[in-house]
Amino acid sequence: xxxxxxxxxxxxxxxxxxxxxHQDDSTHMIVYTIVDxxxxxxxxxxxxxxxxxxxxxxxxxxxxxxxxxxSTANSHKTLNEDATGGFYFYPMTIDSATLNSxxxxxxxxxxxxxxxxxxxxxxxxxxxxxLIRIHR
Numbered sequence: 001x002x003x004x005x006x007x008x009x010x011x012x013x014x015x016x017x018x019x020x021x022h023q024d025d026s027t028h029m030i031v032y033t034i035v036d037x038x039x040x041x042x043x044x045x046x047x048x049x050x051x052x053x054x055x056x057x058x059x060x061x062x063x064x065x066x067x068x069x070x071s072t073a074n075s076h077k078t079l080n081e082d083a084t085g086g087f088y089f090y091p092m093t094i095d096s097a098t099l100n101s102x103x104x105x106x107x108x109x110x111x112x113x114x115x116x117x118x119x120x121x122x123x124x125x126x127x128x129x130x131l132i133r134i135h136r
Contacts, residue, residue: 027093028123032079032108033086034115041086047110048076049090054103054122079108092123 030049034042051060058067063074079088092106102124109118 027091028106030079030090030092030106030108032088032110032119034088034110034117035086041083042115043081043083045081045088045110045112045115047079047081047088047108049079049092050075050107050109051092052105052107054105 032047034045036042059070059075061074062077079090081088104123107120
């Protein structure tokens with residue numbers, strides 16, 4: 001009998017569509033690995049992060065914490081390398097003064113001749129109370 005209210009709640013609830021959700025003032029950890037054909041960590045690569053707002057199609061400027069058109073000089077952040085752990089990483093925190101709640105596309109790229117790659121994920125930064133909306 002307890003299953004009926006749960007099913008009804010699911011039917012009247014809309015979930016956000018991003019692949020990951022965060023409180024609007026929290027940090028999202030980006031982790032990226034590069035391995036050679038033997039499965040060993042590749043060191044010394046320049047792995048870059050670009051953040052794009054899904055709604056406004058603006059890019060995050062890591063130099064002055066603003067949003068605007070794409071700039072080769074300011075729209076990238078180089079990921080840190082943990083050679084011992086075998087990965088590249090960056091703790092992504094957008095200043096809550098410049099962050100609008102919504103979906104963001106995090107693009108990680110490596111432009112090396114041998115290990116070139118581009119990966120992306122969508123992340124939703126919002127007030128947790130807004131992540132699940134109930135229609136009335």
